[in-house]
Structure formats: structure tokens, C-alpha cells
Amino acid sequence: MMRTRPLKVALLGCGVVGSEVARIMTTQAADLAARIGAPVELAGVAVRRPDRVREGIAPELVTTDATALVKRGDLDVVVEVIGGIEPARTLITTAFAHGASVVSANKALIAQDGAALYAAAEEHGKDLYYEAAVAGAIPLIRPLRESLAGDKVNRVLGIVNGTTNFILDKMDSTGAGYQEALDEATALGYAEADPTADVEGFDAAAKAAILAGIAFHTRVRLDDVHREGMTEVTASDFASAREMGCTIKLLAICERAADGGSVTARVHPAMIPLTHPLASVRGAYNAVFVESEAAGQLMFYGPGAGGAPTASAVLGDLVAVCRNRLAGTTGPGESAYAALPVSPMGEVVTRYHISLDVADKPGVLAQVATVFAEHGVSIDTVRQQGKDGEASLVVVTHRASDAALGGTVDALRKLDTVRGVASIMRVEGE
Amino acid sequence: MMRTRPLKVALLGCGVVGSEVARIMTTQAADLAARIGAPVELAGVAVRRPDRVREGIAPELVTTDATALVKRGDLDVVVEVIGGIEPARTLITTAFAHGASVVSANKALIAQDGAALYAAAEEHGKDLYYEAAVAGAIPLIRPLRESLAGDKVNRVLGIVNGTTNFILDKMDSTGAGYQEALDEATALGYAEADPTADVEGFDAAAKAAILAGIAFHTRVRLDDVHREGMTEVTASDFASAREMGCTIKLLAICERAADGGSVTARVHPAMIPLTHPLASVRGAYNAVFVESEAAGQLMFYGPGAGGAPTASAVLGDLVAVCRNRLAGTTGPGESAYAALPVSPMGEVVTRYHISLDVADKPGVLAQVATVFAEHGVSIDTVRQQGKDGEASLVVVTHRASDAALGGTVDALRKLDTVRGVASIMRVEGE
Numbered sequence: 001m002m003r004t005r006p007l008k009v010a011l012l013g014c015g016v017v018g019s020e021v022a023r024i025m026t027t028q029a030a031d032l033a034a035r036i037g038a039p040v041e042l043a044g045v046a047v048r049r050p051d052r053v054r055e056g057i058a059p060e061l062v063t064t065d066a067t068a069l070v071k072r073g074d075l076d077v078v079v080e081v082i083g084g085i086e087p088a089r090t091l092i093t094t095a096f097a098h099g100a101s102v103v104s105a106n107k108a109l110i111a112q113d114g115a116a117l118y119a120a121a122e123e124h125g126k127d128l129y130y131e132a133a134v135a136g137a138i139p140l141i142r143p144l145r146e147s148l149a150g151d152k153v154n155r156v157l158g159i160v161n162g163t164t165n166f167i168l169d170k171m172d173s174t175g176a177g178y179q180e181a182l183d184e185a186t187a188l189g190y191a192e193a194d195p196t197a198d199v200e201g202f203d204a205a206a207k208a209a210i211l212a213g214i215a216f217h218t219r220v221r222l223d224d225v226h227r228e229g230m231t232e233v234t235a236s237d238f239a240s241a242r243e244m245g246c247t248i249k250l251l252a253i254c255e256r257a258a259d260g261g262s263v264t265a266r267v268h269p270a271m272i273p274l275t276h277p278l279a280s281v282r283g284a285y286n287a288v289f290v291e292s293e294a295a296g297q298l299m300f301y302g303p304g305a306g307g308a309p310t311a312s313a314v315l316g317d318l319v320a321v322c323r324n325r326l327a328g329t330t331g332p333g334e335s336a337y338a339a340l341p342v343s344p345m346g347e348v349v350t351r352y353h354i355s356l357d358v359a360d361k362p363g364v365l366a367q368v369a370t371v372f373a374e375h376g377v378s379i380d381t382v383r384q385q386g387k388d389g390e391a392s393l394v395v396v397t398h399r400a401s402d403a404a405l406g407g408t409v410d411a412l413r414k415l416d417t418v419r420g421v422a423s424i425m426r427v428e429g430e
Numbered sequence: 431m432m433r434t435r436p437l438k439v440a441l442l443g444c445g446v447v448g449s450e451v452a453r454i455m456t457t458q459a460a461d462l463a464a465r466i467g468a469p470v471e472l473a474g475v476a477v478r479r480p481d482r483v484r485e486g487i488a489p490e491l492v493t494t495d496a497t498a499l500v501k502r503g504d505l506d507v508v509v510e511v512i513g514g515i516e517p518a519r520t521l522i523t524t525a526f527a528h529g530a531s532v533v534s535a536n537k538a539l540i541a542q543d544g545a546a547l548y549a550a551a552e553e554h555g556k557d558l559y560y561e562a563a564v565a566g567a568i569p570l571i572r573p574l575r576e577s578l579a580g581d582k583v584n585r586v587l588g589i590v591n592g593t594t595n596f597i598l599d600k601m602d603s604t605g606a607g608y609q610e611a612l613d614e615a616t617a618l619g620y621a622e623a624d625p626t627a628d629v630e631g632f633d634a635a636a637k638a639a640i641l642a643g644i645a646f647h648t649r650v651r652l653d654d655v656h657r658e659g660m661t662e663v664t665a666s667d668f669a670s671a672r673e674m675g676c677t678i679k680l681l682a683i684c685e686r687a688a689d690g691g692s693v694t695a696r697v698h699p700a701m702i703p704l705t706h707p708l709a710s711v712r713g714a715y716n717a718v719f720v721e722s723e724a725a726g727q728l729m730f731y732g733p734g735a736g737g738a739p740t741a742s743a744v745l746g747d748l749v750a751v752c753r754n755r756l757a758g759t760t761g762p763g764e765s766a767y768a769a770l771p772v773s774p775m776g777e778v779v780t781r782y783h784i785s786l787d788v789a790d791k792p793g794v795l796a797q798v799a800t801v802f803a804e805h806g807v808s809i810d811t812v813r814q815q816g817k818d819g820e821a822s823l824v825v826v827t828h829r830a831s832d833a834a835l836g837g838t839v840d841a842l843r844k845l846d847t848v849r850g851v852a853s854i855m856r857v858e859g860e
Contacts, residue, residue, distance in 0.1 A: 024724060028582060034647070034767040035579050131577060137725035139569070139577030147561060147569030149465050150745020152458060217464070277731060280710060294454060294742035295567035298732035301707060302725060312724035315580020327759040337464040 006041035007322050010075050010100070012066055012091055013082040014047045014054055017105055017132070020311035021079060021318075022057050032315070036322040040077075044069045066091055075100040077321050079314060081132075085109055092117060096124040101325065103317040105132035105310055111206035111222045114213065118334035127330045129317035134207045135160050135286040137309030138302040139316070144214045145332050148292055153215040155291040156254040157429065160207040162284030162304040163198035164230050164250040166190045168269075169282050172247050177235050190284050200229035201267040204252045212254035212265040215290070217338040220254075220265050226345035228268035237423055240355060240394065243383075244427070246271040247279050251428060255348070262343045271353055272429040279429075289429075346403030351380070351430070353396050355422040356412065360391035364417045368393060371415065375408040376400065390419070396427065436471035437752050440505050440530070442496050442521055443512040444477045444484055447535055447562070450741035451509060451748075452487050462745070466752040474499045496521055505530040507751050509744060511562075515539055522547060526554040531755065533747040535562035535740055541636035541652045544643065548764035557760045559747035564637045565590050565716040567739030568732040569746070574644045575762055578722055583645040585721040586684040587859065590637040592714030592734040593628035594660050594680040596620045598699075599712050602677050607665050620714050630659035631697040634682045642684035642695040645720070647768040650684075650695050656775035658698035667699075667853055670785060670824065673813075674857070676701040677709050681858060685778070692773045701783055702859040709859075719859075776833030781810070781860070783826050785852040786842065790821035794847045798823060801845065805838040806830065820849070826857065 009025070011018050025032065025042055033039040045057055046066035054062065063069055070078055070091050078095040080102060082088045088109050092102050093116075102121065104110065110117070110133050121128040131141045135158070144153065159165050163185060170181040182199070185191035197203045205225040212220040230250045241248050249272050254265045272279050277299050281287040286304025291297050303309040324330050358364045365384060372379050378398040385392050397405070405424075412418050439455070441448050455462065455472055463469040475487055476496035484492065493499055500508055500521050508525040510532060512518045518539050522532050523546075532551070534540065540547070540563050551558040561571045565588070574583065589595050593615060600611040612629070615621035627633045635655040642650040660680045671678050679702050684695045702709050707729050711717040716734025721727055733739040754760050788794045795814060802809050808828040815822045827835070835854075842848050 020724070024580065028580070031582065031647075031768075032580060035762075035765060138728060139573035142577050143569035143573060146750055147572050147746040148742065149749035150454065150458070150462060150747075151742040152461065217461075277710070280707070292742065294450070294738040294745070296733045296736075296739055298568060298730075300728075300730060302728035306726075308724040309726055312578065312581040312722065315724070316577040317580075319579035320576055323762065327757075329757040329759045332465075332753065335465060338461075 006039040007036070007076040007325065008043035008074055009040050009077045009079060009318065010044045010046070010069050011042065012046045012078060012080045012088070014045050014057070015081070016307040017081045017310045017314065018045070019054065020307040021081065021314050024311055024315055026056055032319065035319050037326055038322070040318070040322060043075060044072070067094065070095040070100065071098050073098050076325050077318060078102050079318065080104040080106060081314065082106070083108065085112060089113055093120045096120045096126045101127035101321045103314055103321055104128070104130045105314055106130070107133040107203070107206045107210065111209040114210065115219055115334065115336070122333050125330060127321045127324055129321055129331065131317050132310045132313035134210050135288055135300070136302070136304040136306065137312045138286060138288065138300050138304065140288055140300050141214060143300065144211070144290070145335070148290070148295065151295050152293040153290060154256045154293060156211050156215050156288060157278065158211070158252045158288030159249055159278055159281050159286050160252045160288065160304065161198055161204045161250060162286055163191045163195065164204070165281060165286070166284045167199070168230065168233065168248055168250060171233070171235060172238050175235055178231060178233060199231050201227045201250065204250060204267040208252035208254055208265045208267050211252065212263060213336065215254055216256055216263045216340055217335045218263060218340040219336045220263065220342055224265060224342040226266035226268070230269040233269050237425060240353060240423070241271045244271060244353065244396070246273050246427065248425070249278060253428065257343060262341045264343050264345070264348050266345060266348060268426060270426040270428040276429040346401060346406070348402045349399050351397055351399055351427040352405050353394070353425045353427050354409070356393040356395070357419040357422055358391050358393050359417045359419065360386045360389050361417070364391070365393065367415055367417055368395070368412065371411045372397070372408055375404050375411065377404050377408045392422070436469040437466065437506040437755065438473035438504055439470050439507045439509060439748065440474045440476070440499050441472065442476045442508060442510045442518070444475050444487070445511070446737040447511040447740045447744065448475070449484065450737040451511065451744050454741055454745055456486055462749065465749050467756055468752070470748070470752060473505060474502070497524065500525040500530065501528050503528050506755050507748060508532050509748065510534040510536060511744065512536070513538065515542060519543055523550045526550045526556045531557035531751045533744055533751055534558070534560045535744055536560070537563040537633070537636040537640065541639040544640065545649055545764065545766070552763050555760060557751045557754055559751055559761065561747050562740045562743035564640050565718055565730070566732070566734040566736065567742045568716060568718065568730050568734065570718055570730050571644060573730065574641070574720070575765070578720070578725065581722040581724045583720060583722045584686045586641050586645050586718060587708065588641070588682045588718030589679055589708055589711050589716050590682045590718065590734065591628055591634045591680060592716055593621045593625065594634070595711065595716070596714045597629070598660065598663065598678055598680060601663070601665060602668050605665055608661060608663060629661050631657045631680065634680060634697040638682035638684055638695045638697050641682065642693060643766065645684055646686055646693045646770055647765045648693060648770040649766045650693065650772055654695060654772040656696035656698070660699045663699050667855060670783060670853070671701045674701060674783065674826070676703050676857065678855070679708060683858065687773065692771045694773050694775070694778050696775060696778060698856060700856040700858040706859040776831060776836070778832045779829050781827055781829055781857040782835050783824070783855045783857050784839070786823045786825070787849040787852055788821050788823050789847045789849065790816045790819050791847070794821070795823065797845055797847055798825070798842065801841045802827070802838055805834050805841065807834050807838050822852070
């Protein structure tokens with residue numbers, strides 16, 4: 001049942017990802033046609049710099065006028081791989097208005113304006129797919145939206161930024177400090193010249209907002225995500241983690257509250273046991289751990305970035321959207337019916353590893369323990385180490401709210417016998 | 431846009447999986463309705479023993495006449511969780527003929543008769559979904575069929591049987607022998623009273639046939655899958671594996687030949703490096719590693735069996751099929767357009783670990799090495815150990831065809847100086 005009139009696809013952006021999408025559309029044309037039920041044709045490519053040589057793309061397809069391209073009116077699918085908020089947002093809504101469905105790899109835009117884009121897609125009866133926006137090639141959006149549609153997800157815990165995982169893995173395996181590991185990541189092309197979006201957790205926070213929204217069938221805005229970067233993780237933190245049988249990862253964590261009435265989303269470095277499947281995720285790989293009521297614990301692992309892996313996710317969406325168009329239907333739209341409130345970070349409950357520099361004299365431990373007790377934070381273990389009149393106390397707590405831990409730390413800082421709080425790190429994954 | 435007339439679902443079988451499906455359909459009814467766009471109603475449950483108490487299922491829904499149930503004509507979806515070939519096959523085709531789509535968890539039936547069932551579904555314009563048939567709760571069929579639809583899968587390497595993984599993990603971690611580990615698996619309910627289907631690899635072979643067909647867009651019959659069980663794996667094999675930095679897993683391996691013109695599918699125990707993500711899959715968990723051209727290496731991990739996990743996969747399919755019915759469409763059907771031949775086991779190329787008992791005298795190694803060379807099998811490493819006039823030789827080869835290795839072993843057995851071939855094991859995952 002092969003249709004002969006091709007489906008027309010426009011590509012917005014032709015950088016690392018876009019050029020791979022165009023290449024695979026050509027080299028795998030016969031396979032794509034067989035899987036869709038009709039051939040797909042590259043109908044136009046919008047770029048900023050038309051003078052750059054683009055191997056395998058007919059020059060007459062290339063244009064700098066992206067707006068005119070998406071307004072053509074004969075497009076079936078627009079693939080947006082420009083990134084950023086504008087002009088991507090306007091181009092996508094214009095594409096919907098002019099009859100095209102959209103496949104996007106734009107995490108920042110989906111995280112910030114996903115609801116408005118879904119609304120525009122629905123208004124015009126079109127599809128919005130964005131598997132590539134989270135964890136690159138790893139099938140994650142579709143499994144959450146479709147495979148687990150009959151289940152209740154309670155938790156998503158993931159390594160969703162390859163740059164920071166590369167840096168942390170390097171620090172763990174070589175004992176390097178943050179700057180040294182970052183320099184290596186930059187030299188190898190894993191980190192950008194300005195690594196802020198990665199190392200400060202902005203990239204991971206956008207992905208956490210998208211994942212939380214899909215997992216819990218609610219809307220989670222980027223501002224709802226608590227975000228801490230990993231620039232202050234030290235070699236000494238890794239030494240502490242090892243003593244705990246842990247390593248340190250930058251995690252995106254989305255949780256449903258125990259009473260089911262609210263959700264939280266956060267990004268921060270955390271200790272995680274070496275026995276946890278996420279602990280062995282090396283280099284620039286991504287992995288996302290999903291806990292649901294019926295399925296139990298699932299993990300999805302793979303390359304989180306890169307031209308070809310991201311193109312694989314884009315093309316999977318392209319096949320689905322093309323099939324939907326041939327069938328005259330659309331796939332699942334936004335599912336935000338649960339409309340759950342997002343609780344602030346203070347209500348997040350987890351465990352903590354706290355290193356204190358204290359005076360090396362009797363009674364300090366009793367004082368410190370009293371402060372924890374007064375704030376309702378129960379201590380699991382304490383380790384005391386003396387050295388030259390100074391001493392350090394390492395406290396690992398049972399589960400407590402972030403607000404209670406914050407109050408505890410404020411009070412500890414006021415103790416005469418506490419010289420400083422050397423580090424506070426959450427302990428996850430148990 | 432909620433439709434009020436409910437979609438009618440019939441359940442064939444109400445054992446461990448079926449009762450969980452019914453339970454979740456009740457407890458998560460509001461969520462399922464919101465995700466589908468219409469409520470779903472349990473319209474009938476066919477069982478063999480109607481006298482058993484079935485908590486939460488209205489007695490008037492229960493029938494022993496499965497045929498009459500699927501012929502009702504008002505059903506939207508039939509969920510088949512009986513297992514086995516008949517009566518499941520006839521009930522499914524009857525369901526299609528009477529207007530229902532089908533969700534099945536039946537690996538044996540899909541592996542044996544998938545093509546005929548797909549044809550019946552297509553003839554009547556209905557859906558056939560079976561995510562639960564392979565690797566329980568792990569989303570795998572949908573990612574392969576849909577997420578990777580724009581990519582080219584070259585290899586699927588998986589632990590798809592929880593019972594055997596539990597036994598092998600136990601042997602590895604405790605040094606237990608096969609029988610002792612099997613006894614523990616039986617006592618804990620991981621192995622059935624007759625464990626043949628699991629330990630002889632029949633269950634994994636059915637899953638390998640399904641995975642190969644979907645991954646390579648071709649038809650792979652159960653008979654096309656080379657199958658070796660794991661009952662002859664010994665504690666001594668695990669010791670050898672550890673010396674290689676490996677462990678032993680029962681693997682299902684589906685590969686596209688290097689020239690792309692054929693595929694192979696096989697199930698057998700194999701050594702796999704401890705650094706490979708599959709090596710750390712513990713207990714009864716399943717995991718499937720997928721290598722594709724653009725996405726690279728992906729892994730999907732989770733519980734491979736059990737009532738609730740399998741029900742999660744069934745319900746995800748149920749939501750998809752119900753959404754398709756509301757939209758008046760169907761999902762992807764069989765994709766076998768590639769029509770690639772399945773090569774016999776002799777053409778499979780991999781590495782081998784061979785232990786030989788040999789006479790402890792000069793020249794034996796030279797003789798053995800000559801036999802390998804004569805059969806075109808290149809040796810990577812040899813380790814020689816003498817003990818009391820006897821000696822053992824452990825040979826690890828480079829990549830060679832199964833046929834060449836078989837010829838080599840036959841010739842080795844004829845050498846006077848070779849007292850016996852203690853073990854032959856494939857080495858995978860590099």
C-alpha cells in the first residue's frame with residue numbers, strides 16, 4: 001500500500017543534527033518510505049549561512065528565509081533543530097498555522113513554552129513530537145507517553161546531561177579537580193567554550209521540567225525546577241562518596257509526593273550508591289531510571305547527545321508523524337489533566353551527607369547531635385576524625401525535608417564549636 | 431473531549447497477569463479514561479475455573495466460554511493473557527473477525543504465528559499489540575517499532591529470561607553449581623516446577639525471534655533461532671570467565687550480517703566482559719542492548735516478568751489500541767518488507783573460549799595451534815596449566831565463524847594428545 005506522492009519535509013537548521021537528519025533521509029530513503037508507507041522528500045532547508053557547503057543537499061533547497069519556508073502551505077512536516085526560544089517558537093506556530101506537523105529537538109523551548117505549542121498544534125489538528133529534546137537518542141518520551149500510559153509513574157531519576165557526566169566521571173576515575181576535568185571535556189569537544197548551560201544545570205533543568213510534565217500528566221514549568229550546578233563538587237567530595245560506597249552524579253529528579261497530591265522537580269549533584277544502575281553510567285552517556293507502580297524499576301540508557309544519535313530520535317518522530325498524516329490522525333497531545341501543584345524544594349524529602357569542621361574538644365558531638373534533633377532531622381551515622389587540634393564530623397542523616405535540613409545547617413553555623421560547614425550533599429537512589 | 435460511551439475490553443485469562451490487568455483497570459480507571467479520552471469497561475473475563483474467587487471482578491462478568499465472549503461483536507479490545515498456542519490463536523483470530531483489536535502477552539504464539547496473526551489483524555483493519563510478550567514491563571517492542579523507525583538496527587543483545595539470569599547470577603555470586611542454584615530459584619518461585627522452557631532457552635528463543643523480526647523488518651521464525659540451554663554451565667566455567675574479566679549470561683543475540691544481506695538469531699550462554707552494561711544485570715531482571723547506526727548503543731532494563739510488570743505493558747498497549755480506535759486508525763502493523771534471509775548458525779561470527787584437557791608433554795601446544803590454523807581460526811591468547819601429568823590448555827580465539835570453530839573442535843578431538851574438550855563458550859559483547 002505504498003503511496004507515491006511524497007510527504008514533504010522542511011528542515012529548520014542544518015548544523016550538527018540537521019545535517020545528519022538530511023543525510024539519513026537520503027541514505028535510508030527506501031527504508032523510511034517502507035516504514036511510513038510513502039516516500040519522504042526534503043522540500044527545503046532554512047539556514048543562517050547559505051554559503052557554507054552542505055554535502056548532499058541540493059543548493060536550490062537552501063534558503064535563509066525560514067518564515068517563507070514554513071508558510072509554503074504544502075509541507076507535511078517541519079523539523080526544527082535550530083534550538084533556543086526565538087525564532088524557533090514563532091516558526092513552529094507558523095508551521096502549524098500553515099498545515100504542517102512539527103518534530104523538534106528543542107528542550108529549552110519545549111520546557112518553557114510546551115503548553116502553548118501543544119495548544120497551537122491541537123488548534124490546527126497537528127502533531128508536536130520532541131523525542132530528541134530529552135536524552136538524545138534514548139527512547140524516553142515515547143515510552144513515558146505511550147508504553148507507561150497504563151501505569152502510574154512515581155519517580156524519574158536521571159543523568160540527562162552528558163557534559164557534566166563526563167566531567168564527574170573523570171573526577172571520580174582520576175581524582176582530578178573540577179577545573180582540570182572541565183578543561184579535558186572542553187579539549188575533547190564534550191563541553192562548549194561557555195559551559196554554563198551544562199555545568200550550572202540549566203540544560204538538565206529544562207529536561208527535568210519536560211520529564212516531570214510527561215511522567216505525572218501535569219504542567220511543570222522551568223521555574224518550578226530547583227536547580228543547583230556541579231561546579232562546587234570537589235575531589236574531597238568524591239573521597240567522601242567513596243567512603244560511603246557511593247559516587248557523585250548530577251541528577252534530574254522528578255517525584256510524586258507520598259500522598260500523591262503534588263510533585264517536585266530538581267537538578268543537583270548527589271551521592272548515589274555504586275550498586276545503583278545509574279552509578280555505572282560512564283563518560284558522556286545518559287541514563288534515566290523510572291519507578292512506576294506496576295512496572296517497578298526501569299532504566300533507559302544511551303548516548304544523550306551528538307549529531308547522529310539526536311538525528312535518530314528526530315527521524316523516529318518523523319516516521320511517526322508521517323504515518324499519522326497518512327492515517328489522517330494525530331498522536332497523543334499534551335496530557336496535563338492531573339494538574340498537580342509543584343511543591344517547593346523545602347518540601348523535598350531525601351537523605352544528606354554533611355561534613356563539618358569542628359573544634360577538637362569533648363562535647364562537640366553532643367552539641368551537634370542536639371541541633372539535628374531540635375530540627376527533627378534524624379541521624380543515621382556520624383564519623384569523627386581528629387587532626388592537629390581541628391576535627392571533622394561527617395554526618396549522614398535519615399530522610400528529612402530540605403527545609404528541616406536547611407534549618408539544621410543554619411543553626412549549626414551559629415555554634416561556636418562549628419568552624420564551618422565544609423560540604424552538604426544529598427544522597428539519592430535507595 | 432471525553433467520550434462517555436465506554437470502550438469495552440474482554441480479558442482472556444485471569445491468572446497472575448490477568449488479575450493484575452483487571453485490578454489496575456479498576457483502581458486507575460480515571461487515569462486510563464483521561465489518557466484514552468474515553469472510559470474503558472471490563473466487559474467479560476474468560477477463565478477455565480470459574481469457581482475460584484476473583485477479588486474485585488463482578489461474578490456476572492466471568493465465563494468459561496471464551497469463544498462466545500470474543501464473538502459478542504461489541505468488544506473494542508480483547509486482552510489475551512492465556513499463553514500457549516491453542517486456544518489462544520483461534521480466539522485472537524475470532525476476535526479480529528468480530529471487530530475487536532487484540533493486546534497479547536503471548537510470546538510463544540507471536541513467535542510461531544506472528545505473521546498469520548498480523549495478516550488477520552490487517553484483513554479486518556484491527557490492531558495487534560504485544561509489548562508484554564518480550565521482557566515483561568520493559569518498553570522494547572514500541573521503541574524498536576516506533577522510536578527507532580528512522581534508524582537502522584544492526585544488533586540486539588539481551589538478557590530476556592529472568593529465571594536463567596537469576597540462576598546464573600546466583601552461580602556467579604555464590605559459587606553454587608547449576609542444580610543448587612536452580613533449586614533456590616524454584617524455592618523462591620523464580621523457576622517453575624518444570625523449568626525446561628526457561629533453562630533450555632525455549633522462552634528466550636521465542637523472544638529472540640520476535641525481536642529479530644521487529645529490529646530487522648523481516649520475518650524470523652522460531653525454527654530460525656539457534657538455541658542452546660544453560661544447564662551445562664558449571665562453576666568451573668564461571669571461574670574461567672572471571673579469569674577473563676567476564677561473567678556468564680544466557681543471551682539472545684540477533685545480528686545483521688556485515689554485508690547487510692542476511693540476519694541471524696541465536697540463544698546460548700556466553701561470556702561477557704564485566705565492563706559491559708549487561709554484565710551487571712542482577713537477579714531476575716532483564717535488559718536488552720540495542721546497537722543501531724545512528725543512535726549507537728542503547729540499553730533497556732527492568733523486570734522481565736511478574737504479574738504487575740507484565741500488566742503494565744499490557745495496559746500501555748491497551749491505552750494505545752483504545753486511542754487508535756477512537757481516532758479510527760490503527761498503529762504500525764507487521765513490517766517485514768526487508769525480507770532478509772536468516773543465515774544458519776554456522777555463519778555466525780564471534781569469539782570463543784575453549785578449555786582442553788591435554789597430555790602434559792612437549793609439542794602439544796604446537797599441535798593444537800596447527801589445528802586452529804588449518805581451520806582458519808586465529809588464536810588471541812593461550813594459557814597452559816600443568817597438574818600431575820595432566821595439563822589444560824585454555825584458548826581464546828579471535829572472531830571466527832561457528833562452522834570454522836566446529837571444524838576445529840572436531841579435529842582437536844581426534845588428536846591423541848587431546849584427552850577431551852572440557853568446555854566451549856562463546857565470548858560476546860565487545
